[in-house]
Amino acid sequence: MDKGYLRTLFIFTTFITLMFLITIGLYYVSLATGYHGLAIPILGGSDDGVFYYENALEIKNGGNAILTSVHVVVLGYVLKLFNTEYVFALKMFNFLGVILFAIISYFLIRILVGRRHILNVYSLFLGMMMLFVSFVYVSTISIIRDVWIFDFFLLCVLLFALYLKSVSPIKILYVIPIIISMILLFSYRDYAAASFLGASLFFIFFNRKNKSANAVFVVTAIIVVLGIYYTLLKNFQIPLVGLSLSDALNYRKNGQELYAGASQLNISLDQPNYLFFLISYFYSLISNALGPLPFQVRGFSTLALFVTESVPMALVFYYLWKHRKSLEYLDKMLLTQSLIWFLFIGVTNDNLGTGSRLRISGYLFILLVFTKVFYMKNWGTKINEKEVLREKKHQVNLKNEV
Structure with missing residues (x-):
């Protein structure tokens, strides 16, 4: 073998x-x-x-x-x-x-x-x-x-990556297994399927293999679209999920009242205007992605979570930002999946315990990209160089034998 x-x-x-x-x-x-x-x-x-x-x-x-x-x-x-x-x-x-x-x-x-x-x-x-x-x-x-x-989310992204990477004219056939995988994901968590679909369409719209949209433009577009949705379409139900933004905010508010305790973030997104909503939403987004933040540590459990996950992931985010120019086409697709996922749970979740479970789906793709970039920066490039030298040496030996 x-x-x-x-x-x-x-x-x-x-x-x-x-x-x-x-x-x-x-x-x-x-x-x-x-x-x-x-x-x-x-x-x-x-x-x-x-x-x-x-x-x-x-x-x-x-x-x-x-x-x-x-x-x-x-x-x-x-x-x-x-x-x-x-x-x-x-x-x-x-x-x-x-x-x-x-x-x-x-x-x-x-x-x-x-x-x-x-x-x-x-x-x-x-x-x-x-x-x-x-x-x-x-x-x-x-x-x-x-x-x-996690499994069905990864499977959806795996098939989507194969679709993006394929140059065959029949790549459209990948849509069939992608839809099947989405159905499986939907049956386990409906808004995970909506997140995958939204992130995939978002990535296709803003990225091409040889050119990606400017980050400032992308962020601006998200803020503008979210603003339109918040002010004009608050009661519009999102396909697949079957919930509107108003429904999500009510769900969050009910959770704050029902599960009031030490692990609640108590971040209200039911604000009188879009600016206040945006500020609160950004706070919720960061808390769900990296929480507990230092001032949110209220006991041993949250302290352990802060030390073992919040700090390491903050370092991972910093490393990827520092080496953002090394990101390739599929790397950006994975990070887009994480971004849209965190945008989803930033609206619905106000609990640190629940957040520590929900955010793993976003962490998966971030850590996939991190391990790839970290490895290639520290060992992969050297291995590639050795392989090139070995190939050149092999070619020289062949010429000498001839």
Whole structure:
């Protein structure tokens, strides 16, 4: 077997094994602490896994389940298929999502960097994902739907990248699997599908392979379009999501009242005019992308989140900005996906605990770009130079033999 495939298998197996051990360990910790193997709630919130488990049981036993997403249905039929009510069976099913995550990530990175650098960038990316507590937490400790959202989001972007990269006249056929992937993503989180579609159309409109729109122009366009939507189309329902901006603001306000506590940001977006809305929205956007900010740290949980995620991601953002001229066509597409995602959750979310889960979908694409740029800047260029020298030496040897 080729050494490259063996190394890929080793990286993949190491990641899966570590995540599996964490899953098993946290399962028994959860049992020991009285949370029935589902989760250990943090940041003041309850575990959604309890809701999923209770309604999955309803489906298995023919009762009336509350169907907030297809995940409830899937878990219910898993219990019915294996004729069990064992929580561990659902955790093992959810772990398949972790395996799928590692597989899709590999193919997306291969599109970004090619075969020569895939193994190193793949190792770096999976290693960084394991350092982010929120990602490990939602992927291993409960039976919530998040890891499947990551999978289908990545799959949509992978297929879109293949479409953008293709020069074949039949590239339009990629639209079919993209739509199927979007349907899967929509069934797990509707506004994630809307975010992907919006970001993809946004990127196609503002970018070409040989020319990208000026950043100032793009930001100005976003502010103007958002202003028109806020002032004139506030009650217009966004396709796919089926919600208007007014609905989203009411949802946010109800969440502030219902879940008032230490993890609430308490950022009101229901402002009397667009300027005040824009200021509050920018604050919410930054808080959701990088929160908790230093003055938002209110306890051990938020302090841990600040140290392990807020600070590292702030450094990642700074690094990418510093090396923005190194960004390539597909890199910008990935960052556009992150931008639009944060624009979405900046409107709806006012809770640090929920935000730490939601923002992972945006972090995925940022970290993919970061690992690529960081690797190429520090090692990739040197490897390329060595490959060129080796090829030249090989050509010289061939000439001498002739």
